[in-house]
Amino acid sequence: MKSFFKIFLASFVALVVFCLIIFFVLVGIVSGLTADKKVKTGGTAVLVIDLARDYPEIGVENPLARLSNKEDGDIPSLYDVVRLINHAKTDTAIKGIYLKCSSNANGMGNSQEIRNALINFKTSGKFIYAYGDVITQTAYSVGNVADKIYCNPKGGVDWRGFAIQMAYVKGLLQKLEIEPQIFYAGKFKSATEPFRETSMTDANRLQLSVLLSDMYGRLLQQTGERRKIDTATLHQYANDYRIQQAADAVTYNLIDGLKYDDEVKEEIAKKLGGIKLDKINFVTLQKYVNAVDYKRDGRDKIAVIYAQGDIIDGKGDRDRIGSATYRELVRKARLDDKIKAIVLRINSGGGSALASENIWRELSLARKAKPVVVSFGDVAASGAYYLSCNADSIFAQTNTITGSIGVFTMLPNMQKFFNEKLGITFDGVKTAPQADMLSATKPLTPAQRIYMQNSVDSIYLTFKQRVAEGRKKNVGYIDSIGQGRVWTGARAIELGLVDRLGGLDDAIACAARMAKVSDYRLREYPEPHNVLEMIFGSYEKDATHSAMKAELGEDGMKTYQTIKRVKQMMGVTQARLPFEMTIE
The missing domain is CATH 3.90.226.10 (2-enoyl-CoA Hydratase; Chain A, domain 1)
Structure with missing residues (x-):
């Protein structure tokens, strides 16, 4: 027994000493991170x-x-x-x-x-x-x-000019005997097109041709102005591959x-x-960034809320716009009397329609209390446009991709895949006829298909009504420019979907004018993590991402992220852009 207590006491002391060492190491790290280490730029x-x-x-x-x-x-x-x-x-x-x-x-x-x-x-x-x-x-x-x-x-x-290329997987799904059961509202809503077609529809080809032409025309115009060459000549250089x-x-x-x-x-x-x-x-x-003080300082505050990535239900992170997370951020800024205006900076191709509705609701409440201005980044379309449409003013860049007012949902029928490819069958019991409606192991009935399409149509109507109310247009007009069609920021101005061309600086200046403040500083959200969260959180995320990328490679990671996104879309009504659209 004495031997046991000696070993126990020695182990306990060693544990305490180890914990003290770790504590002082962490204190040293924190001190190093928080110390004022200004980088010197020098005179030249x-x-x-x-x-x-x-x-x-x-x-x-x-x-x-x-x-x-x-x-x-x-x-x-x-x-x-x-x-x-x-x-x-x-x-x-x-x-x-x-x-x-x-x-x-x-x-x-x-x-x-x-x-x-x-x-x-x-x-x-x-x-x-x-x-x-x-x-x-x-x-x-x-x-x-x-x-x-x-x-x-x-x-x-x-x-060489610009090009957009999209991948279509309908043929692959047919070989696997997987039926994508798709329901959508809007003839231009092309997010589901890769699953239901083997090539571009006429509607999608039209909208992407106009989009690409607008962006390419902007490149020719800006280059012509800088290099003193007319745009027709520049276009000919590309056509002739000179x-x-x-x-x-x-x-x-x-x-x-x-x-x-x-x-x-x-x-x-x-x-x-x-x-x-x-x-x-x-x-x-x-x-x-560590050498100079470049941020505004003033008496009043303007909140700037940054939102990037897919819009999802529940909590998000810095790469996904979670409805619960962003409702709280907007609410926090709304209830803070020291904050005189709110600017939302969004860069997103959309996502969950319900999550977009919930954030729209919170922004609408905030607008009753103080000015709300939205700034669009590279893309602010579908669900991202939905939640933004009731702002006092919307800013976009000329080449911002926006619009895409339309919704869809998708549910795979994998019965034949499981039965005939894998030899797996399913059986069960239920308490009501529709209890297993969203199962991927069997096809939807005709009545269930009608229900799904009605649900999508209802959400699309709500989407149009939100936009019509926010943009002071009638629903018929919004439907005529909606139908899931994407627009550049320049065209969105003409259509009334966007108020002004400009960046985040312009949006902040607009919010300050509306709030009648000139001596202000910015309160930026999401707020920085504390030091320990930054250390261990960034390490965990970087380590996981690096390990997966090392195994899968660049193309493999893109495929994994696409599969993950498709999985998140299953059975959830979506307001989003096509998930792969690269301009080269």
Whole structure:
């Protein structure tokens, strides 16, 4: 017995000592993370912006990377990028911008927001130099604002025109003997098209052709203005595929020359008076965000609520708009008397119709108490438009994808797949005739199909009524521009679905005017995690994502995410865009 107590006491003491060590280690980490570690820009700095980075609506904080002083620790949000560019305009330490534009991970709407900030920066008289090894069209659409744009001599400039390609899985489902039971309202509502067709319907081809033409026309117009080339000539370059080698881009005046990265930086050094290259501090956005105070400070408050990703029922996270989570955020801002206005920044292709309705309700209540302004990012369509339509004012970029006023639901009948492919059969008991209606192990009856379609039609009617009320139009008109059809922001202005073209800065300024405040600061939601949540939460998420990506690869991850999204859609009435629509 004495031996047992000795071992127990020794183990207990060891456990206490271990816990104390862990405690002090965590205190050290927290102190390191919260310490004021201002990055020094020096007197001669050039801000480096890499378009290959995806700047999300909600910034990504990586405390572990920050602790080890990694270059790519935190990722600033899109609005942080805009604010940092605006701050650099008047920062005497920043002499110019070096724009890396090989590729562009940001969507068309957000790219326009970055481009507008760069145009504003140029009014300071400071330079912008752009460089890329192989410059894609979406990267060029931003990079062409530069004073000089250069390409690697062995690289190239993509100038082939835009294309949209969608995958259709109807044939695969037929081979697997899986019947997708689909119910939708709106002839343009193409989210279910990959399951019920083997190629584009005429309606979908029409809407995507118009959408793509609008976006491509914008690229031609902006390029023509910058490079002094008429749009018809630029279009002909693509039609004839004249830009095949890097030198061709110089010949046809799309870029200013062929240089390597070091040569461009040497030119920047000459621009700055011939100083040595090592005397220039090329400071990245990730470092600059920790070097300057760029956020507003004032007496009153304006709430900015960021929402990105699929709209889902229940709780969400920073990549999904959960109805419960966002109702609470809006309600919190509504009930706070110190908050004078609410701005919702949304970037979403939609999702659950019921979740959209619940967030719409909370925003409508907030509008009765204070101004509510909405800012659209790359996409704010279907459910995202639904929840936004009753705002006092809606802002969008020219190339924002919006509209898609329509709904659908889908339920697979996998009876033959289970029976004939896997040899699995099902049987059971029930207390009412319709108790097992949503089962995937048998087909719907004709009466059940009528019920499902009626449900979709009813929700579509409610959707149209919400839009008609919010936009002060009649339901018939909304139906004529609805039917699930998507529009660019520029066309949405003409149709009355959007009030003004502009970015988040413009929406915030509008909210301030409506609230009659000028001395204000922003209260941004979702609020940052505490330090321990950031450490362990980001580690867990990154570790899980990295492990899956390592096993599945890039294409495998996309397939997994598509399957996961389809699973979430089953039996739930959806107001969303097609889930895969990549513009190249």
